Amino acid sequence: xxxxxxxxxxxxxxxxxxxxxxxxxxxxxxxxxxxxxxxxxxxxxxxxxxxxxxxxxxxxxxxxxxxxxxxxxxxxxxxxxxxxxxxxxxxxxxxxxxxxxxxxxxxxxxxxxxxxxxxxxxxxxxxxxxxxxxxxxxxxxxxxxxxxxxxxxxxxxxxxxxxxxxxxxxxxxxxxxxxxxxxxxxxxxxxxxxxxxxxxxxxxxxxxxxxxxxxxxxxxxxxxxxxxxxxxxxxxxxxxxxxxxxxxxxxxxxxxxxxxxxxxxxxxxxxxxxxxxxxxxxxxxxxxxxxxxxxxxxxxxxxxxxxxxxxxxxxxxxxxxxxxxx
Amino acid sequence: xxxxxxxxxxxxxxxxxxxxxxxxxxxxxxxxxxxxxxxxxxxxxxxxxxxxxxxxxxxxxxxxxxxxxxxxxxxxxxxxxxxxxxxxxxxxxxxxxxxxxxxxxxxxxxxxxxxxxxxxxxxxxxxxxxxxxxxxxxxxxxxxxxxxxxxxxxxxxxxxxxxxxxxxxxxxxxxxxxxxxxxxxxxxxxxxxxxxxxxxxxxxxxxxxxxxxxxxxxxxxxxxxxxxxxxxxxxxxxxxxxxxxxxxxxxxxxxxxxxxxxxxxxxxxxxxxxxxxxxxxxxxxxxxxxxxxxxxxxxxxxxxxxxxxxxxxxxxxxxxxxxxxxxxxxxxxxxxxxxxxxxxxxxxxxxxxxxxxxxx
Numbered sequence: 001x002x003x004x005x006x007x008x009x010x011x012x013x014x015x016x017x018x019x020x021x022x023x024x025x026x027x028x029x030x031x032x033x034x035x036x037x038x039x040x041x042x043x044x045x046x047x048x049x050x051x052x053x054x055x056x057x058x059x060x061x062x063x064x065x066x067x068x069x070x071x072x073x074x075x076x077x078x079x080x081x082x083x084x085x086x087x088x089x090x091x092x093x094x095x096x097x098x099x100x101x102x103x104x105x106x107x108x109x110x111x112x113x114x115x116x117x118x119x120x121x122x123x124x125x126x127x128x129x130x131x132x133x134x135x136x137x138x139x140x141x142x143x144x145x146x147x148x149x150x151x152x153x154x155x156x157x158x159x160x161x162x163x164x165x166x167x168x169x170x171x172x173x174x175x176x177x178x179x180x181x182x183x184x185x186x187x188x189x190x191x192x193x194x195x196x197x198x199x200x201x202x203x204x205x206x207x208x209x210x211x212x213x214x215x216x217x218x219x220x221x222x223x224x225x226x227x228x229x230x231x232x233x234x235x236x237x238x239x240x241x242x243x244x245x246x247x248x249x250x251x252x253x254x255x256x257x258x259x260x261x262x263x264x265x266x267x268x269x270x271x272x273x274x275x276x277x278x279x280x281x282x283x284x285x286x287x288x289x290x291x292x293x294x295x296x297x298x299x300x301x302x303x304x305x306x307x308x309x310x311x312x313x314x315x316x317x318x319x320x321x322x323x324x325x326x
Numbered sequence: 327x328x329x330x331x332x333x334x335x336x337x338x339x340x341x342x343x344x345x346x347x348x349x350x351x352x353x354x355x356x357x358x359x360x361x362x363x364x365x366x367x368x369x370x371x372x373x374x375x376x377x378x379x380x381x382x383x384x385x386x387x388x389x390x391x392x393x394x395x396x397x398x399x400x401x402x403x404x405x406x407x408x409x410x411x412x413x414x415x416x417x418x419x420x421x422x423x424x425x426x427x428x429x430x431x432x433x434x435x436x437x438x439x440x441x442x443x444x445x446x447x448x449x450x451x452x453x454x455x456x457x458x459x460x461x462x463x464x465x466x467x468x469x470x471x472x473x474x475x476x477x478x479x480x481x482x483x484x485x486x487x488x489x490x491x492x493x494x495x496x497x498x499x500x501x502x503x504x505x506x507x508x509x510x511x512x513x514x515x516x517x518x519x520x521x522x523x524x525x526x527x528x529x530x531x532x533x534x535x536x537x538x539x540x541x542x543x544x545x546x547x548x549x550x551x552x553x554x555x556x557x558x559x560x561x562x563x564x565x566x567x568x569x570x571x572x573x574x575x576x577x578x579x580x581x582x583x584x585x586x587x588x589x590x591x592x593x594x595x596x597x598x599x600x601x602x603x604x605x606x607x608x609x610x611x612x613x614x615x616x617x618x619x620x621x622x623x624x625x626x627x628x629x630x631x632x633x634x635x636x637x638x639x640x641x642x643x644x645x646x647x648x649x650x651x652x653x654x655x656x657x658x659x660x661x662x663x664x665x666x667x668x669x670x671x672x673x674x675x676x677x678x679x680x681x682x683x684x685x686x
Contacts, residue, residue, distance in 0.1 A: 059508035065474020073482035103671045104450040163673035
């Protein structure tokens with residue numbers, strides 16, 4: 001059993017789905033000959049041919065729209081956004097066309113739109129974005145965001161098989177940083193809509209997803225060692241629909257909640273999670289629900305600036321320590 | 327009144343005894359009459375809807391295709407129609423195309439009255455509905471978006487080696503959108519079997535073409551994508567049919583995207599509420615008097631001796647009766663049950679949750 005990176009796990013998942021279902025095909029910019037800007041689809045053109053690995057013009061609305069049309073006709077397209085920052089160019093197509101299709105017209109639209117997101121990589125304002133909040137508000141979409149190699153594989157496979165349109169957000173900081181040994185014989189599938197308890201604890205819950213799962217785990221280890229605080233870390237994995245049951249179970253267990261996300265603060269997912277806890281578990285709280293997020297600025301390029309704007313492990317340590325004492 | 331439509335188009339009546347010439351474009355007499363039926367059905371159904379609108383029975387706006395019925399019907403008629411054959415996506419002024427593909431008058435009436443029995447079960451407006459089996463796809467209001475979607479449908483035909491063609495409409499206004507250009511460029515590169523009908527109808531709501539684009543013809547703009555493009559008189563039913571038929575054949579034979587520009591004129595406002603104050607005085611009347619697509623079609627059929635006026639009158643009567651029967655059958659249909667608003671956003675979970683204050 002070999003160790004695989006998050007990126008390789010994603011590639012394996014995509015490849016397996018294409019092997020076992022000929023309706024699955026890939027379209028996007030530079031996905032074929034070049035194998036994708038991050039090489040997620042390297043080797044796919046040779047294996048599956050150009051009718052199933054389609055290099056497109058730089059036209060995100062066309063990529064998503066064509067995926068939707070093909071999906072109506074029974075195919076299972078996986079559309080790559082070269083960087084997830086460019087999904088805004090397909091915002092209309094996703095929110096107006098794709099997300100409404102089943103409701104207004106009963107149209108099956110099983111597409112996956114995936115792409116590298118996130119910062120900590122010196123990508124600057126247009127190669128570091130987190131876009132979940134822009135789509136979280138739209139009924140008719142699902143959003144998944146794996147933090148582990150296992151879930152990178154398990155969620156892409158589940159997303160391809162899902163009958164609804166799924167945004168699959170993959171963190172480029174995790175691509176080659178995270179490694180895991182995955183079973184080779186059994187099929188790796190991660191259910192959509194189910195959070196994962198990344199670390200058990202009893203004093204305080206950190207609810208998070210994506211790259212900040214790892215920063216939260218680092219913080220939890222430090223807090224256990226230095227302060228004797230037992231921190232639970234819940235990795236949401238699916239952002240839409242949220243796994244309310246897992247969130248509330250953790251709240252009822254620890255009674256204190258810190259929500260951590262890399263995305264900016266205002267209008268970020270932490271607000272919605274806070275509201276849900278307020279509605280469903282208010283009487284279980286022993287302190288205010290607090291947030292650790294990016295500052296509300298476009299993500300700057302210089303390391304000093306980016307590191308300052310984004311939430312870091314020490315921010316989580318300090319915030320959790322503050323909340324534990326509340 | 328409806329009985330007189332065909333004969334009014336002929337006034338002043340020319341000699342109806344001229345020698346019959348061959349019907350063009352490989353059409354049979356039956357097909358000529360069938361196309362006439364769709365033309366008449368489109369116009370009469372919209373006229374009936376106008377009356378319903380004025381009676382307050384139409385929910386929301388009413389969109390007419392008056393003056394554009396010819397290109398709409400003729401272009402759709404050039405497709406292979408039936409279950410799992412060619413595929414089309416209409417715009418708001420392509421009721422005629424939808425009827426040709428198999429949409430039924432009762433469905434249109436139910437849609438406009440937001441009935442529970444309507445194809446969209448009251449979720450979408452007017453002609454925004456489709457049928458994947460009969461081969462038409464409901465549009466959304468964002469002009470241009472159907473171009474990438476139909477490119478994807480045509481792509482599926484190509485990938486599966488199916489000899490099917492997709493046809494999509496776009497207007498002189500809609501061609502300004504980014505999605506139009508993105509979709510067309512993608513479709514051109516992929517050489518998918520897509521026919522695009524560019525409707526130059528002179529008005530995008532109140533905006534004339536010269537404020538929409540700086541080129542003279544829509545076809546000029548499209549040729550830059552390496553797409554075969556032609557411009558035809560959109561109010562010449564047989565001309566639109568022949569040109570589209572050839573475009574469909576080229577698309578089916580692997581020659582990629584085809585563009586047919588139809589020059590026509592939108593004689594009613596953007597929707598029924600629009601008083602058309604921006605239209606130069608006399609312009610609408612002139613088009614109605616001199617260049618109505620149905621009048622021209624009728625005149626040609628009868629003058630050339632392809633069918634007698636009586637046959638057209640008979641169709642007028644049948645269409646009127648069909649519309650009335652459809653209306654009677656659905657006017658008292660109930661509105662959708664309010665709670666039916668929640669299911670069906672996603673395949674799983676199958677319904678959005680009812681909010682807490684509705685349980686109090």
